[in-house]
Amino acid sequence: MDLGTMQSDGRQEDAWDAVMDAFQSERYSGGFSREKWEEEFERVPLFMKSVGEEGSSAANNNPELQCIQNMLSDLEFVKERKEEGNEFFRQKQYRQAVEAYSSGIMLSPTNEKPPHCEEHKEHGIVREGRLQESVATTSIHKAKKEKVTAQERDIERKSEKESSDMETDNENCKELLTILHTNRAAANFHLGNFRSALNDIRRATSINPAHIKAIIRGARCCLALECNGEAVAWCDRGLTLLSGSKVESSEKTSLLQIRVKAERLRKEKERDERKTRTKEAALLQALKDRGICLVTHSLVADSEEGADAPEREGNVVLLSGGRLAWSVAFLYPEDDQRDLVVDFHEDTILADQLETILHEPPPWDLNGQYHVSNIRVFFESEDQIWNEVSQQVTLGDVLSHPRFIVKDYLPHLFICPISSPFLKRQRIRKAF
Numbered sequence: 001m002d003l004g005t006m007q008s009d010g011r012q013e014d015a016w017d018a019v020m021d022a023f024q025s026e027r028y029s030g031g032f033s034r035e036k037w038e039e040e041f042e043r044v045p046l047f048m049k050s051v052g053e054e055g056s057s058a059a060n061n062n063p064e065l066q067c068i069q070n071m072l073s074d075l076e077f078v079k080e081r082k083e084e085g086n087e088f089f090r091q092k093q094y095r096q097a098v099e100a101y102s103s104g105i106m107l108s109p110t111n112e113k114p115p116h117c118e119e120h121k122e123h124g125i126v127r128e129g130r131l132q133e134s135v136a137t138t139s140i141h142k143a144k145k146e147k148v149t150a151q152e153r154d155i156e157r158k159s160e161k162e163s164s165d166m167e168t169d170n171e172n173c174k175e176l177l178t179i180l181h182t183n184r185a186a187a188n189f190h191l192g193n194f195r196s197a198l199n200d201i202r203r204a205t206s207i208n209p210a211h212i213k214a215i216i217r218g219a220r221c222c223l224a225l226e227c228n229g230e231a232v233a234w235c236d237r238g239l240t241l242l243s244g245s246k247v248e249s250s251e252k253t254s255l256l257q258i259r260v261k262a263e264r265l266r267k268e269k270e271r272d273e274r275k276t277r278t279k280e281a282a283l284l285q286a287l288k289d290r291g292i293c294l295v296t297h298s299l300v301a302d303s304e305e306g307a308d309a310p311e312r313e314g315n316v317v318l319l320s321g322g323r324l325a326w327s328v329a330f331l332y333p334e335d336d337q338r339d340l341v342v343d344f345h346e347d348t349i350l351a352d353q354l355e356t357i358l359h360e361p362p363p364w365d366l367n368g369q370y371h372v373s374n375i376r377v378f379f380e381s382e383d384q385i386w387n388e389v390s391q392q393v394t395l396g397d398v399l400s401h402p403r404f405i406v407k408d409y410l411p412h413l414f415i416c417p418i419s420s421p422f423l424k425r426q427r428i429r430k431a432f
Helices: 003-025 037-042 063-090 094-107 118-140 142-191 194-207 212-224 228-241 250-290 298-303 350-357 395-399 421-425
Strands: 293-295 316-318 324-332 337-345 375-380 386-389 405-407 412-417 428-430
Touching: 063 094, 063 142, 094 142, 142 194, 142 212, 194 212, 212 228, 212 250, 228 250, 250 316, 250 324, 324 395, 337 350, 350 375, 350 395
Parallel strands: 293 405, 324 412, 386 428
Antiparallel strands: 316 324, 324 337, 375 386, 375 412
């Protein structure tokens, strides 16, 4: 071994000695000491025999206790937000009331996201470490077993009492959260936010299924949303809860009144739907009898979640005499213009309708080409061929042609001047 290698080994040994010295001198200081473990054990909030006043030096030096006290302060804050919301509601400032109730709901200890103190998460981890350390330390002091056992009995009794108190507090918190959701529903109802109000009612009754005021508001929300069957169900739910009372209460009267109205509206809606279905069936039969091919895409638009179906231009009406009246679009492709004619009777001759439309030259017809004697009429079939029709046939004749397809209840007819260069680019055949 040469001199350089020996010097290198010596430096490594010195470095390891320094590391070991530092490790021995920097002992873990988070655990309980052997001499004062009972005193330190008493400072753990779970095992305290007495708690100092909030804001005292003892409380300020105990981060775990501060966290618990802050949680209790949050509950008081929730109550303040409720009272603030109630005051806004009395003043008919419903948006501010919704904000106040929402703030209380977010901070409620029984909400889905309890208001634990984020700044004390680290202290919570330290507390857990100290509890684990206390278990290890307790096992060391076997000589004081009897004293520890007596202390454990005291702690167990205290823990049972605290557990009972916590259950009571938890029930109070749940009742407060129920009221907040119910009150926010009332404010949203006055703002016209019926769906949001109903969602709050559902949350309130999931916490307290017997909250009669929430049930009444749920019925009113459903009535406003025209969900009459669901409104009846809410009323029946409330009346079942009140069935044991022989005294006629205002809540029972309200539920009965809402139920009568909802039941009446439900029956009226069902009657109207039956009439609509009967009319639709008669209309479809009339189209079938005439051999008219109808293709509608409205069902596709209606099925798109969250999308409002556009208002349909096309329309066909079955008249009392069994005849049809249509909305018809006349397209002028050469000039990129269109006319929409409503109540176009199926027995009307095309020339008569065109004379009505083109009696006065359109403002965009700068060359004066569009008049009945100088135009040709077409419809486009599925094979993209233009089919020319005579102006002397009726609308019903055109729509009944086997190659004519009515899309979304709106027939389309193309109008072009006789000498239009646009026609040279189209494939044309005679239909009539």
